[in-house]
Amino acid sequence: MTRDDVPALSAIADRDVLGATGLPTAVRILTEEGVRWIQIRAKGMPGEELRREVEACLEVTLGSETRLWLNDRVDLALLAPVGGVHLGQGDLPAAAARSLLGTSRWLGRSTHDPVQVARAANDDAVDLIAVGPVFPTRGKQDPGPVVGTELLSFARRLTDKPVVAIGGMTAKTLGEALDAGADAVAVLGAVCRGNVRENARRLLAAAGGRR
DSSP states (O other): OOGGGOOSEEEEEEHHHHGGGOHHHHHHHHHHHTOOEEEEEOTTOOHHHHHHHHHHHHHHHTTSSOEEEEESOHHHHTTSOOSEEEEOTTSOOHHHHHHHHOSSSEEEEEEOSHHHHHHHHTOTTOOEEEEOOSSOOSSSSSOOSOOHHHHHHHHHHHOSSOEEEESSOOTTTHHHHHHTTOSEEEESHHHHSSOHHHHHHHHHHHHTTTO
């Protein structure tokens, strides 16, 4: 993976935040609107139920340029042709995940401070570094301290790997994150709350021309 492979907008489809909309419907809408990377996040969903949801999401992306990522679930990525897996600090070590996934899938790692950024930058198993929360966010129950755009700029100076800003990303804030050095922004609440189609159009317009 290179920085040129990364679209400026990555959507996180969170089952709990989407509510009645559901994952397959949200993924279909986002795909129709031209969102090229979508991460599926379903904390607490039983494995078999999530496997079926992932299969349904893959079906609605067939024939498009959209690639799906799974949040945390390396095991399910082995059963479905998703593009990548994103790992938090409490998940499998990247090297262990890579040994299971092989080299054909992308692997992202969340980072929250300079030490974690440096570790991910120097880890050959990590393709993409997510930095955050850049701004205050309601996307997680315990998001940790806000890191601001300074950590994004630090990551950009440290590595040529793609850097993704996460946390508090909206149509109004994403430009600041991209200007600070992020190659992309990962958006959860501003995608999943309310009208998904209108949200996608607003966010894509705000990121337009960036990549």
